[in-house]
Structure formats: C-alpha cells, structure tokens
Amino acid sequence: MFDYNFHWRPVLKTLPDLIQAGLTTLEVASLSMLIGIVLGLCLALMRMNMTGPLKWFAVSWIELARNTPALFQLFFFGFGLGAIGINLTPYTIILTGLSFNCAGYLAENFRGGFQAVPDTQLKAARCLGMNAWQAYTRIVIPQVFRVVYHPITNQMVWAVLMSSLGMLIGFRELSGETQFFASRTFRIFEYFAVTAVLYYIIVKIVLAASRLLAMRLFRY
Amino acid sequence: MQESMSFFTGFGLNDLWFLGEAALKTLWISVLSISIGTLLGTFFGWLLHEGKWVATFTIAPILDVFRSVPLIIQLVLFYNFAPIIGLNFDPFASGVVILTLYTAALVASVARGGIESVPPSMRRASRSLGMSYWQDLFHVVLPIGGRAVFPAWVGVVLGVMKDSALVSVLGYVELLKASQVLITRTQEPLLILAIAGAFYFALSYPISRYAHKFEQRWSK
Incomplete structure (x- = not known):
C-alpha cells in the first residue's frame, strides 16, 4: 500500500529559491493591498456620496469583484485584454487582478466603517472650523480605519492566498516557482x-505583524 | 480543393449549452461540498466551543491549516497525496473532499461565533425551564445563534462557490475550465469570458441579495 519513496533532497536544495519566491508573493500581496486600499476608499466614497454614472461605476466594480471568482478576474485581465491588444506581463496581470478584487471587497468594508462613524462627528469637525478635507482626513478616516483594521488584515491574508493563482497564469511567485x-x-x-x-x-507572519502594528497604533 | 483548413470555429448556440452545463457542474460540486462542509463545520464549531483546551490543541490548529494554505495548493497536494496512500480519487472526488474540509474549517469559526453570541443567561434560563442540554442546543442556541451568524455563513457559501473554480486545476471541467476549452477552440476570449462571468454573477448575486434582504428583515 505504502510503496512511495519520498525524496526531500531536491526540495531542500531549491529551498532558497522558494523562500525568494515567497518574498515575491509577499511583495505582490502588499502592493495590491496598498492599491486596493486607495481604490477601495475611493469606491466606497463614490458609492455613498455620488449619484449618476460615477455611482454606477463604483457599484458595478464592487459587485463584479465580489460576485465572480478571483481566477476569472485574472483570466479576464490576462486573456480578455490580450484579445483586444493589451498584453500585460504576468506580474502586471496578477497585480491588476488582485488590486481589482481587493478594492471591491475593501470598498464594502470601508462602507461599513463609514456607517459606523456617527454623522455628528463630521458636523462637529466642520463646526470647529475644519474644511471638508481636514474633517475627513483628521476626524472621520482615522475612526473608520480603526473599525476596518481587522477586516483589512483578513483581506491581506486573502491577498497572500489569492496570489497563489499566479501559478495558473505563469507568474513565478511561490506557487508558480513550486510548480x-x-x-x-x-x-x-x-x-x-x-x-x-x-x-x-x-x-x-502577516497576522503577527498586524497584531504588533495594532498594539502600536491603537494604544489608548 | 480546399485551400486552407481552420481549426477554429465560431461561437455557436451549442457552446452556450456547454457553458450552461458546466455552470450546473459548478453548482453541483459547490452544493455538495457546502452542505457536507456546513454540517461538519457546525460540529467542529460545537467541539471548539465545548471542548475547551482539548479542542484548542487538537482540531483548532488543523482547521487553521485549511484557512492558511491557498486552496489551490491544498487541491494539488491532496490530489497527489491520495494515490500515495492507495486511494484513487478522480478530480471531482478530490475536489469535493478538499472543498468540504475547506468549508468545514471556515464554517467552524462561524458556528463557534454563533454559539458564543447566545448570552449564557439565556441558556441558563432554558435549562432552568427544564430543557435538556440537547433541547437547549437545538431549540434555543441554533435559532438565535444561527440568525446572528447567517450573513457570515452566506459569505462563506459565496466564497466557496467562487473558489470551486480552482478545481479546474485538477482537470474537472466546471464553468471556468469549460470557458478555457471554448477559448482555445473559438479564439474569442473576451466574449466567452464575459458569458462565463455572467454565469458566475447569476449564481452568486441573487444569493447575496437574498441574504441581504433576510438580514434587513431580521435586524428590524
């Protein structure tokens, strides 16, 4: 029954390469999370405050990102755009695909976060003489960030796991290198x-880093 | 004489049926693994809640592995591991096994949250009224806790349905794999990906809308 010989030596020999590829995975995941956070914030604000085409753009982005598989989105950016003459490198495909996906999920998290901050906070800030930009960046967004910190961490873990799809579009991150x-x-x-x-x-490591960062950020 | 022969043929109505059938396969593998996985996951969640430190050191780390390793790696690993211990699983069976365990791991934490969301005083009250432990569990904890975590469970369901696209890696022809097959034949990636995306959207969006409605009705 058990006549399979395990050979771990070739794996150990290439372990440095695999760890290197693991760093690539982390790099892609963090970059796409950064882009995703910025885009997600914009999408959430567009969905809540805008009307007309801009709102519909945000809504369709969010619903498309949330209701289709991540792999499908990667194929779309890879093969779909390739068909109309836009040829992206595997690195760009995985970066755009993951950013698109993360932005959609994060936008909904941010929307929940914005709803958790009472309106009166914004009004009070305006009454104290802050302009809209100051009120948002100094009063509202820091509070939103606190609410969505945990979901963002989760999304970061998902981004790491999702980057494994790079294997299927020929990108040599950890999974691709392994294959x-x-x-x-x-x-x-x-x-x-x-x-x-x-x-x-x-x-x-990601979870531990996030916990350390949380201790540092939310001390009081 | 024929001058040249083309291997590529256009997209026809038959192909739409082909994609529809593939969508049913996606639905089937998802329904199967989600229903078994939910039952299993609820049981694990109950163990996590009741088991105290025994469960913390036994099933908790195992379930954690399923959440921290990309699904695609799990699938490839299991598909290649099963023959080693003498099991000959086809891609469908391997997919169901892994998707079930993956669902169970995700549902376990949801179920545990549900059990913990029922106030202890309420459970004590039901026991004081003469209910047995199991009566309390099924007639008090299940309806109240289930309601609290229903949105989270729907999130898991939608996630698993989309992740079932990864079973295509093993060669099971579900929706995304079928679209790949058609793209190879018709050379029209944009059109076919759009149709496949529409199928996924049609599977996933109604569930998320319906769940949202439920949630609003219950929160009143």
Missing part, C-alpha cells in the same frame, strides 16, 4: 507540501 520545480523533478507532492508550510508561515 516549475515540481514539473522539472516530478516530486510534486514533496514540493507542494513544503510550499504549504511556507504559506502557513507567511500567513502567520
């Missing part, structure tokens, strides 16, 4: 087992 080595050595199980462990470690 590359696995198909070269045929040690599929061993390679993917090590990669699973690496992902687990990356996710734990």
Whole structure:
C-alpha cells in the first residue's frame, strides 16, 4: 500500500529559491493591498456620496469583484485584454487582478466603517472650523480605519492566498516557482507540501505583524 | 480543393449549452461540498466551543491549516497525496473532499461565533425551564445563534462557490475550465469570458441579495 519513496533532497536544495519566491508573493500581496486600499476608499466614497454614472461605476466594480471568482478576474485581465491588444506581463496581470478584487471587497468594508462613524462627528469637525478635507482626513478616516483594521488584515491574508493563482497564469511567485520545480523533478507532492508550510508561515507572519502594528497604533 | 483548413470555429448556440452545463457542474460540486462542509463545520464549531483546551490543541490548529494554505495548493497536494496512500480519487472526488474540509474549517469559526453570541443567561434560563442540554442546543442556541451568524455563513457559501473554480486545476471541467476549452477552440476570449462571468454573477448575486434582504428583515 505504502510503496512511495519520498525524496526531500531536491526540495531542500531549491529551498532558497522558494523562500525568494515567497518574498515575491509577499511583495505582490502588499502592493495590491496598498492599491486596493486607495481604490477601495475611493469606491466606497463614490458609492455613498455620488449619484449618476460615477455611482454606477463604483457599484458595478464592487459587485463584479465580489460576485465572480478571483481566477476569472485574472483570466479576464490576462486573456480578455490580450484579445483586444493589451498584453500585460504576468506580474502586471496578477497585480491588476488582485488590486481589482481587493478594492471591491475593501470598498464594502470601508462602507461599513463609514456607517459606523456617527454623522455628528463630521458636523462637529466642520463646526470647529475644519474644511471638508481636514474633517475627513483628521476626524472621520482615522475612526473608520480603526473599525476596518481587522477586516483589512483578513483581506491581506486573502491577498497572500489569492496570489497563489499566479501559478495558473505563469507568474513565478511561490506557487508558480513550486510548480516549475515540481514539473522539472516530478516530486510534486514533496514540493507542494513544503510550499504549504511556507504559506502557513507567511500567513502567520502577516497576522503577527498586524497584531504588533495594532498594539502600536491603537494604544489608548 | 480546399485551400486552407481552420481549426477554429465560431461561437455557436451549442457552446452556450456547454457553458450552461458546466455552470450546473459548478453548482453541483459547490452544493455538495457546502452542505457536507456546513454540517461538519457546525460540529467542529460545537467541539471548539465545548471542548475547551482539548479542542484548542487538537482540531483548532488543523482547521487553521485549511484557512492558511491557498486552496489551490491544498487541491494539488491532496490530489497527489491520495494515490500515495492507495486511494484513487478522480478530480471531482478530490475536489469535493478538499472543498468540504475547506468549508468545514471556515464554517467552524462561524458556528463557534454563533454559539458564543447566545448570552449564557439565556441558556441558563432554558435549562432552568427544564430543557435538556440537547433541547437547549437545538431549540434555543441554533435559532438565535444561527440568525446572528447567517450573513457570515452566506459569505462563506459565496466564497466557496467562487473558489470551486480552482478545481479546474485538477482537470474537472466546471464553468471556468469549460470557458478555457471554448477559448482555445473559438479564439474569442473576451466574449466567452464575459458569458462565463455572467454565469458566475447569476449564481452568486441573487444569493447575496437574498441574504441581504433576510438580514434587513431580521435586524428590524
């Protein structure tokens, strides 16, 4: 029954490459989260405060991002745009795809966050003589940020996990690199087992970092 | 004589049926794994709540692994691991097994939150009225806690339905894989991806709207 010989040596030999690829995964995930946070904030504000085409743009972005698989979105940015002559590199595909997806999910989180901050806060800030920009950036957004901090952390974990889809569009982040080595050595199980462990470690590092940052940010 | 032969043929009505059938396959694998996974996850959630430290050191870390490793890695790993221990699973069965465990891991934390959302005083009151432990669990905790975490559960359901697209990696022809097949034949990525996206949207959007309505009715 159990006549499979495990060969861990080739995996260990390429471990530095895998860790390097793990850093690429982190890089892509963090970059797309940064873009996603900025875009998501804009989308949430557009959905709440605008009317007409701008609102519909935001609503359709959010609903499309939330109601179709991330892999579908990546295929769209890869093959779909390729068909009309826009050829993106795998790195750009995964970055745009993840940012698109994160922005949609984060926009809904931000909307919840904005609704959790009472209107009176904004009014009070305006009464104290702040202009709209100051009131938003100094009073409202810091409070929103506190509410959405935990969802943002979750989304960051999702971004790390979703970046594994890069494997299917030929991007060499952690999964892509693993597949590359696995198909070269045929040690599929061993390679993917090590990669699973690496992902687990990356996710734990992200969660720990977020907890440390929270302690630093929300001291009082 | 024929001058040249084309391997590519246009998109026809038959292909729409093909995509529709594939959408049903997506639906089937999702329904199957979500229903088993929810039952299993609820049980795990109850164990997590009741088990105190025994559960904290046994099933909690295992469930955590399923949440911290990308689904695609889990699928590839299981698909290649099953033959090693002498199980011959086809892509569909492997997909169902992993999606079920993945759902169970996500539902477990939801279910635990649901049980914990019922105030202890209410449970004590039901026990004081002469209900047995199980009566209390099924007639008090289930309706009240279930209501509290229903939106979170719908989120899990929608997530798993979209993530079922990843089973295509193993070669199971569901909606996204079917669109890939058609793209290869017709060379019209934009059109076919748009149709596939519309199918996903049609599967996912009504559920999210319906859940939203429920939520509003219950929160009144």
